[in-house]
Amino acid sequence: MANTTALTGINGLRDIRRSPASHLAEALETGSVPGKVVLKEGPFQTMAGVRVDPSSEEGARIASVTGGLPVRCGEVAGREGVSVLWLGPSEFLVVAAEEAHDSLGGDLIGSLTSALGDAPGQVVDLSANRTTYELSGPRARAVLEKGCALDLHPRKFKPGTALSTEVGNIPVTLWKTGEESFRLFPRASFADFLGRWLLDAMREYASPEVP
Amino acid sequence: MLLISCPNCGSRDETEFHYGGQAHVPYPENPSGLNDREWAEFLFYRDNTKGIFAERWLHSTGCRQWFNMLRDTVTYDIQSIYPMGAPRPDKAAAAPESGTASTAADSTTTGSAAPSIAATSITSTSTAPSTAPSTTQSGTTAPEGATK
Ligand SMILES: [Zn+2]
Numbered sequence: 221m222a223n224t225t226a227l228t229g230i231n232g233l234r235d236i237r238r239s240p241a242s243h244l245a246e247a248l249e250t251g252s253v254p255g256k257v258v259l260k261e262g263p264f265q266t267m268a269g270v271r272v273d274p275s276s277e278e279g280a281r282i283a284s285v286t287g288g289l290p291v292r293c294g295e296v297a298g299r300e301g302v303s304v305l306w307l308g309p310s311e312f313l314v315v316a317a318e319e320a321h322d323s324l325g326g327d328l329i330g331s332l333t334s335a336l337g338d339a340p341g342q343v344v345d346l347s348a349n350r351t352t353y354e355l356s357g358p359r360a361r362a363v364l365e366k367g368c369a370l371d372l373h374p375r376k377f378k379p380g381t382a383l384s385t386e387v388g389n390i391p392v393t394l395w396k397t398g399e400e401s402f403r404l405f406p407r408a409s410f411a412d413f414l415g416r417w418l419l420d421a422m423r424e425y426a427s428p429e430v431p
Numbered sequence: 432m433l434l435i436s437c438p439n440c441g442s443r444d445e446t447e448f449h450y451g452g453q454a455h456v457p458y459p460e461n462p463s464g465l466n467d468r469e470w471a472e473f474l475f476y477r478d479n480t481k482g483i484f485a486e487r488w489l490h491s492t493g494c495r496q497w498f499n500m501l502r503d504t505v506t507y508d509i510q511s512i513y514p515m516g517a518p519r520p521d522k523a524a525a526a527p528e529s530g531t532a533s534t535a536a537d538s539t540t541t542g543s544a545a546p547s548i549a550a551t552s553i554t555s556t557s558t559a560p561s562t563a564p565s566t567t568q569s570g571t572t573a574p575e576g577a578t579k
Binding site: 308309311369370383385 | 439441443444446447492493494
C-alpha cells in the first residue's frame with residue numbers, strides 16, 4: 221500500500237469525525253435499562269461492499285482475503301477480525317475494525333481491490349455508509365420484534381446469522397452476534413430515526429413489569 | 432400483507448419487495464424498426480388480467496434479486512415463483528419465448544443460468560430453441576420453492 225504513515229489521522233480529519241448517532245449518545249445512555257435491554261452506538265468500522273461471483277476465480281481471490289465468502293442468506297463468513305455478511309448471491313458486506321482501513325494503516329480495502337483486479341465485480345469503501353447499533357440484553361429480542369417481521373426466536377435465528385431486512389420500517393442489516401445481542405446496520409441517514417425508534421420501543425422495560 | 436417467498440431468502444413481508452410489472456414482455460428484436468405506436472405499446476401497454484398473472488418482483492430490501500411470480504389478481508394467491516428467464520410454469524408446454532423482459536439482463540447476476548438465457552434471447556430469437564430445454568427444466572423445478 222501507499223505510504224500510510226503520511227495519512228495518519230487523515231490530516232486531522234479522523235479527530236473531527238463524528239458518528240451518525242453521536243448526538244444521541246446521552247439519550248441512548250439514559251434510555252438503556254441495564255439488566256433488561258441496552259442500546260449503544262458501536263465504534264466506527266471499516267466496511268466494504270463487494271460484488272463478485274463467488275464461484276469465479278476472482279471470487280476465490282476475494283475469499284482468500286476475507287477468509288471465505290458466505291454461501292447463503294444469513295451466513296456470515298470471515299476470519300479473525302474480518303466478517304463477511306451475505307447480502308445477495310453475488311453481493312457481500314465486509315466488516316472489520318476501523319484500523320483495518322487503509323487510511324489508518326490497515327490494508328483491507330486495498331487488498332480487496334487488488335484481489336478483484338480487472339475482473340467483473342466491484343469493491344466499494346462503504347465505511348461511512350452505515351453506522352452500528354448494538355442492542356443487547358434479555359429483552360433485546362422483544363424490542364426488535366416490535367418492528368421486525370422475521371422469526372427472531374432463537375430456535376430459528378441463531379447467533380452468527382445476519383439478515384438484510386426491515387426494522388421499524390427502514391432497511392437494516394440485522395446481525396445476531398450472541399444469544400442476547402444484536403448488531404444493527406442502518407444507513408447513516410436512518411441512524412437518528414432508528415435510534416429514536418429503538419429508544420421508544422425500549423421505554424416500557426424501564427417500568428416495573430405488570431404481572 | 433402478502434408473505435412472499437424469495438428464492439434466495441425465504442419467506443418475507445411484502446414491504447421488502449418491489450413490484451416490477453408484467454413478466455414476459457419481450458424486448459423488441461429490432462427496436463429501431465418499430466413505429467411510435469409499436470414502441471409505445473412495448474413500453475406502456477400491459478395486460479390487466481383478472482386471475483392468474485405473471486409478474487416480476489424485486490426483493491429490494493433483501494438480496495436485491497429479481498424473480499417471477501404467478502399470482503391470482505383476485506385472491507392474491509401466489510401460485511408459483513420461478514427464476515427470471517424461465518417460461519411461465521403453467522404454460523411450460525407452450526412454444527419457447529422469443530425474448531424475456533429486459534430487467535433480467537440489467538439486474539444483478541444471480542449465479543444461475545437465468546441472466547445468460549435472457550441475454551441470448553434478447554440478441555437473437557434463433558438461440559431461443561437451444562436455451563429452451565434448460566429454461567423448461569428450471570421452470571419445472573421452480574414451483575417446489577413456491578409459497579401456497
Ligand atoms: Zn431475497
